[in-house]
Amino acid sequence: MRIGELAKKAEVSRDTIRFYERHGLIHSDVDAAAGNGYRIYPEDAVLTLEVIKDAQAAGLSIADITLIMGQLAAQTAEDFDAQAFLDRKIEEVNARMQAARRFLDLLERTKHALAHAPQDGLDALKEAGAGNGNRTRN
Amino acid sequence: MRIGELAKKAEVSRDTIRFYERHGLIHSDVDAAAGNGYRIYPEDAVLTLEVIKDAQAAGLSIADITLIMGQLAAQTAEDFDAQAFLDRKIEEVNARMQAARRFLDLLERTKHALAHAPQDGLDALKEAGAGNGNRTRN
DNA sequence: ACAGACCATGGACCATTGTCAATGGTTTTG
DNA sequence: CAAAACCATTGACAATGGTCCATGGTCTGT
Numbered sequence: 001m002r003i004g005e006l007a008k009k010a011e012v013s014r015d016t017i018r019f020y021e022r023h024g025l026i027h028s029d030v031d032a033a034a035g036n037g038y039r040i041y042p043e044d045a046v047l048t049l050e051v052i053k054d055a056q057a058a059g060l061s062i063a064d065i066t067l068i069m070g071q072l073a074a075q076t077a078e079d080f081d082a083q084a085f086l087d088r089k090i091e092e093v094n095a096r097m098q099a100a101r102r103f104l105d106l107l108e109r110t111k112h113a114l115a116h117a118p119q120d121g122l123d124a125l126k127e128a129g130a131g132n133g134n135r136t137r138n
Numbered sequence: 139m140r141i142g143e144l145a146k147k148a149e150v151s152r153d154t155i156r157f158y159e160r161h162g163l164i165h166s167d168v169d170a171a172a173g174n175g176y177r178i179y180p181e182d183a184v185l186t187l188e189v190i191k192d193a194q195a196a197g198l199s200i201a202d203i204t205l206i207m208g209q210l211a212a213q214t215a216e217d218f219d220a221q222a223f224l225d226r227k228i229e230e231v232n233a234r235m236q237a238a239r240r241f242l243d244l245l246e247r248t249k250h251a252l253a254h255a256p257q258d259g260l261d262a263l264k265e266a267g268a269g270n271g272n273r274t275r276n
Numbered sequence: 277a278c279a280g281a282c283c284a285t286g287g288a289c290c291a292t293t294g295t296c297a298a299t300g301g302t303t304t305t306g
Numbered sequence: 307c308a309a310a311a312c313c314a315t316t317g318a319c320a321a322t323g324g325t326c327c328a329t330g331g332t333c334t335g336t
Contacts, residue, residue, distance in 0.1 A: 004282060014283090015325055023323095036332060038283055051244065057197065057237030062323070068248070086249045093242050097235060099195030104231050106189065110206070111224045142312060152313090153295055161293095174302055176313055200293070 003028075006041045010049035017041075017049075024066050025052060059096045064089065141166075144179045148187035155179075155187075162204050163190060197234045202227065 007014045020026050026048050028039040048069070055065045067085065145152045158164050164186055166177040186207070193203045205223065 002283075013325075016323090018284090019324060034332095036283080037285095038332080051241070054237040054241040054244070056323095057234040058241040059195065059197070059238070060241075068245070082252055083249065086245055086252070090242065090245050090249070093238055093245065096195040097238050097242070099192040100197070100231055100235050100238070103189070103192040103196040103198075104228065104235070106192070107206075107224055107228050107231065111221065111228070114220060114224070140313075151295075154293090156314090157294060172302095174313080175315095176302080194293095 001041055001043065001045075002038055003041065006045055006049070009046045012049055020049075020052065020062070023062050024070055025062065058093045060089065060093075139179055139181065139183075140176055141179065144183055144187070147184045150187055158187075158190065158200070161200050162208055163200065196231045198227065198231075 001009075003014050003017055007017055010017075017026065021028060026041070026045050028041045028045075031038045031040045051069075052065055055068070060068075068089070139147075141152050141155055145155055148155075155164065159166065164179070164183050166179045166183075169176045169178045189207075190203055193206070198206075206227070
């Protein structure tokens with residue numbers, strides 16, 4: 001499909017697609033038959049773009065995602081590196097999710113505090129870390 | 139405490155603390171007694187910095203965090219706005235966590251695929267979205 | 277055939293989130 | 307007391323993740 005269709009389906013801008021392509025995250029090839037220089041993207045590019053969104057939400061950089069999407073394909077034998085890399089990323093994402101969970105709790109406590117005692121909505125923030133046994137410190 | 143101590147305790151750089159302060163995320167006042175222009179930070183700034191880290195991991199921008207940390211304190215009566223704002227942020231964080239969870243699954247499947255059949259570690263990526271009933275599309 | 281929508285390429289531009297360097301003063305410590 | 311470590315302020319620099327613009331070609335509907 002052409003870039004506009006892909007952009008619409010994946011709900012990203014054409015420019016974003018081109019940006020990702022420049023960074024090796026997705027690929028296309030020129031429509032040789034048509035000879036107009038237009039690029040053709042495979043159907044699964046939609047899926048790829050959605051995975052990229054998820055990866056970004058998980059806090060990974062474009063560079064990381066490129067490694068995962070691309071370098072993994074080119075496993076010549078350094079699967080050790082790939083495994084280690086994946087393990088590191090998995091840990092990172094887990095850590096980030098735990099932090100996000102803590103923050104979500106805080107937001108919710110703040111919201112309820114605000115609903116029940118509007119005069120000091122900051123109490124939840126002030127007592128952050130108390131009341132939830134989740135925090136694993138250092 | 140002074141900036142260096144805070145930086146050490148919260149494990150961020152002095153410059154980061156100053157950056158946050160310029161953006162209204164944390165506050166200090168000049169040590170009037172000493173008269174040397176040094177700034178003094180309250181003890182709970184350590185906690186504040188940790189909350190900021192969590193919030194960032196949850197995907198919030200400095201501007202958002204500033205709103206939550208600061209504007210909430212100044213509830214003059216527009217608690218409606220504050221509630222709505224919190225609700226929006228809570229939803230955002232939830233969405234991001236779900237995305238992160240999806241991506242984490244993908245990473246783990248990729249890892250196992252790589253361990254068991256090194257010749258095509260990309261299979262997990264290719265079948266992304268299949269096999270996990272989590273995805274709520276559009 | 278002509279307007280309006282689409283495409284490519286290249287480079288400029290932007291916001292966000294810091295980091296670093298320069299300059300000059302203060303405190304601590306051996 | 308002198309060096310090392312700390313502090314403040316200002317402003318430049320940098321990486322990341324896009325977005326926008328200019329230019330020029332192509333396609334599609336009427």
